[in-house]
Amino acid sequence: MSALLLYSIKSALVLTLLYLPYMLMLRRESFFRFNRLVLLGILLLSLALPLCNVPWMSLDHQPVVQAAQLQMLELGIPVHVLPEIQVVADGAASQGASRFSVFFLVSLIYIIGMAVLLVARFWQIGRLQFGLRKGVLWNEDKQGIRIFCHAEDVAPFSWMKNIVISQKDFDEAGREIVLHETGHIQNGHSWDVVLLTLVQMLQWWNPLAYVLGISLRDVHEYEADDYVLRQGVSAQNYQLLLIKKAVGSGGYPFANSFNHSLTKKRITMMKKSKSNPWMRSKALYVIPVAALALSAFATPKFVAPIEETVTKLEGKGTENSANLQVLEQENEPAVQKDISQSSTENVTSEEVKQQDTEGRPLFVLNCKIIEIPEDMKDINLKRMHEEQLTKLLNINVEDVESITVLQKEAATAKWGSKGSNGVIEITTKKETKEPESQNVVYNKETGTYDPVLKDLVKKLPGAKMDDEGNITVNGKSVTKIMVDGKEAFNIGDSIYNVVAHNAKYPGGEGELYKFLATNIRYPKLCQSFGVQGRVIISFVVEKDGSITEIKKLRGPGMELSEIDVTSYKEKNPESTEEPKVGQDLGELLYEEGVRVLKAMPKWEPAKDKDGNIVRSRFNLPIQFRLSARQEGNSPQ
Numbered sequence: 001m002s003a004l005l006l007y008s009i010k011s012a013l014v015l016t017l018l019y020l021p022y023m024l025m026l027r028r029e030s031f032f033r034f035n036r037l038v039l040l041g042i043l044l045l046s047l048a049l050p051l052c053n054v055p056w057m058s059l060d061h062q063p064v065v066q067a068a069q070l071q072m073l074e075l076g077i078p079v080h081v082l083p084e085i086q087v088v089a090d091g092a093a094s095q096g097a098s099r100f101s102v103f104f105l106v107s108l109i110y111i112i113g114m115a116v117l118l119v120a121r122f123w124q125i126g127r128l129q130f131g132l133r134k135g136v137l138w139n140e141d142k143q144g145i146r147i148f149c150h151a152e153d154v155a156p157f158s159w160m161k162n163i164v165i166s167q168k169d170f171d172e173a174g175r176e177i178v179l180h181e182t183g184h185i186q187n188g189h190s191w192d193v194v195l196l197t198l199v200q201m202l203q204w205w206n207p208l209a210y211v212l213g214i215s216l217r218d219v220h221e222y223e224a225d226d227y228v229l230r231q232g233v234s235a236q237n238y239q240l241l242l243i244k245k246a247v248g249s250g251g252y253p254f255a256n257s258f259n260h261s262l263t264k265k266r267i268t269m270m271k272k273s274k275s276n277p278w279m280r281s282k283a284l285y286v287i288p289v290a291a292l293a294l295s296a297f298a299t300p301k302f303v304a305p306i307e308e309t310v311t312k313l314e315g316k317g318t319e320n321s322a323n324l325q326v327l328e329q330e331n332e333p334a335v336q337k338d339i340s341q342s343s344t345e346n347v348t349s350e351e352v353k354q355q356d357t358e359g360r361p362l363f364v365l366n367c368k369i370i371e372i373p374e375d376m377k378d379i380n381l382k383r384m385h386e387e388q389l390t391k392l393l394n395i396n397v398e399d400v401e402s403i404t405v406l407q408k409e410a411a412t413a414k415w416g417s418k419g420s421n422g423v424i425e426i427t428t429k430k431e432t433k434e435p436e437s438q439n440v441v442y443n444k445e446t447g448t449y450d451p452v453l454k455d456l457v458k459k460l461p462g463a464k465m466d467d468e469g470n471i472t473v474n475g476k477s478v479t480k481i482m483v484d485g486k487e488a489f490n491i492g493d494s495i496y497n498v499v500a501h502n503a504k505y506p507g508g509e510g511e512l513y514k515f516l517a518t519n520i521r522y523p524k525l526c527q528s529f530g531v532q533g534r535v536i537i538s539f540v541v542e543k544d545g546s547i548t549e550i551k552k553l554r555g556p557g558m559e560l561s562e563i564d565v566t567s568y569k570e571k572n573p574e575s576t577e578e579p580k581v582g583q584d585l586g587e588l589l590y591e592e593g594v595r596v597l598k599a600m601p602k603w604e605p606a607k608d609k610d611g612n613i614v615r616s617r618f619n620l621p622i623q624f625r626l627s628a629r630q631e632g633n634s635p636q
Contacts, residue, residue: 010050012206029275032222084621157255183227184256361422500609503541523588545602557586
């Protein structure tokens, strides 16, 4: 609904930008067919241009790049993010996308307006079709056009390949009237009206859509009049006929009526000398205006490389290895190196060249180059770069000190050939220290990564690990290592962020939100102290469909002081809640999300492209929100 409204606004903007110059420059010119084509072009462009997205025509790059980057930083590595849940105090949860708002109300009014106009147009068409044959004395086919002669005194009109005329008009001026309506039919004016109706239905709220409709109808009449005069009809007699019939009125708005209410303008156009053909060049204004519209609607240039990077990661079934992570040793600051040479170990010049040719910007985190090669045969290298990218995307927004986007020239001057496609520099306030070992393995008992993989392989008789990280024992590949009867390493336990077939809640997302709406409750202490905000929770759907590894990615916080606790107890002596000094009430919101996730039934597990059941990760945003009254009464 909102997407259609946005499309309507963009379409109206294009129509306005293109139609106003027409009114100023072309409306009074006498090349009728050309003017009609210009008006039809405006209608078609108003429908087409909002759907076009030409990134290189964007008017601005940097602000959207930063917005996209901050969104990546907030949500972390590419992972399936569920629609946000709204939890209103003293109420059940609701899906954020469906909550009632002013924008939702405007969208609803827009849809109702479209529906009303659609019904009105169908009613007019039905009335017109009925009126074609009602009271017909006779009808005949003439050169593929059917003429219906009515006994009643009806205003002459045409629709598609049908002409309606009364017996009285046919006897008095049948030839001129039939020629006029034939001019409408042969020029396809009825189809113009259909296109105009489509645009008016989309932009029913835009007055200029109806003004343009009047201009198009005028041009139709000018063109039909010109057709009549070219058939040898006397201009003076025809103009007298128009004046005589001007008192009538067309009964069918959808049709092309002979009694069109612009007699003076029609006669003026007949007497007017032909416009200079060079005046058609005025229509070239459409080109810069259309380019301006495309620039306004275009996605900024650097968004494509960012999305491409994420897509490349997703397309290869990127896994956030829960068992084997290979971390890059800390590099020296990039300013101390020869940037024109390879700054990251094991990255070949061919791979760097491939990145440059594909147009990716260079990511730099705290003066350390984060490169993302596409085709890496070295599995250790692949895991190293995935870990780097994960670190880049999991930065807490509050820790970001600056984000600098360097365009090509500045980027190349500072970073050499690596920066030929632009550089995004991110500096954080504090940098976490990475483990010294480049080989770590996930410890299932402690939930941590331990640097023991090489030592495990060394201790196993006949075990070897090649440069690609593949482990063999006596020449046979293994995917699991057991130590003292316990599983220490299992490559099959990888957690996938993007899979071919996502895990599904029983019954689908509709049932998921019904479950959440029924079970999530706003913690009372958080209501009392005015704690609200968004909690983003990450969880893993296991191979058996159970929910594990529930973690908080971000959320609000409020630590209670002794004054807060004392004041609460004085104001709420009968409360069963027990706030404690130093307690973080933001954790209560997270704990509520954890409680509900743990109460979920088992999901249908995810599957990879080969149909194998795998573990998959989800992010669930939950928005806890207080009413205006509760905000005013809170201690905060």
